[in-house]
Amino acid sequence: MRKIAALVFLVFVAFLLYGAYEMRDFGRPPSDMDDYIIENSQNETGANNAVTAVVFDYRGYDTLGEATVLFTAVAGVMAMFRRRDDHA
């Protein structure tokens, strides 16, 4: 079992190294989306920080989903660790 796990690990490491070796250069191939955001995000959202413009404006639904994930995590922790003083 350990040999199989080691083999899987080695194959995975080789895959990652091959992926890093074959990686394209930064910003290649050029896409229209980032050019559009760099050109227009300051005019459309009024924010200098293009990352915040993408996170909260162009991809606002994703941020809402992330907030939902955090809310679910807090609800789960509260359900697990809630002190039960009335039972204890």
Next chain:
Amino acid sequence: MWSELIHVVIPVLLVIAALVAILMRDLLASAVALAVMSLLLSLEFYILQAPDVAIAEAGIGACITTAILVIAIKNTRRMEEEA
């Protein structure tokens, strides 16, 4: 030249810190090594020009995860059992 050197040194230190975190038998030292790894990871994010991710990693990984692990270790045993 310096920036290329730092691009090599920080990942090597990152792997060393991760190995220390795995191999330590003292769990508290292991948690501290994990915090060091997290801080080095945030430094790596910063030199790869992603400051947003670096701030989030420094806050979550180096502070809150370490605090949760230390609270957990404080309420259980400190030493790892012989497997």
Next chain:
Amino acid sequence: MTMPDEGLSPVVRVIAAMLFPFILIFSLYVILHGHLTPGGGFQGGAIGASAVVMLIVAYGARWVESKAGEESVSVLESLGGLMFVVTGLLGFLLAATFLSNFLVGEVLFGEIPTFGSNPGILNTGGTLPLLNIAVGLKVIGGLASVVLIMALGSRRDAA
């Protein structure tokens, strides 16, 4: 372990009490300048939650609970979520779609910066500062209440 049962030594307590307002101010800076500088709601909220976590480690969970219970901290989180959704619905009512940026060009947060890299002015960004504040409240409340509940619950089981 030789660690004290509740909280740490007076040296750590004094230093933590001195550092706490500065970390909180830095967190509010990162949240409020999220549309100008690197960072934003999530990052600033993580920094603010780490300030609360430092108090929990230094003073013990019971002391922090006597100042602000986990119920009131998690109210902060729900308030942030509500503010996010209300801002999105206002975009739905006042402009075209859910979460559309209806404040660009208005008086509040409505100025448009010049193109290219510049230091920026605070009164820009449309709804982005409001959403940053909402997510910041949410993350501060969420992470702080998670760590507080874990510390309290695990300590009750050990005792």
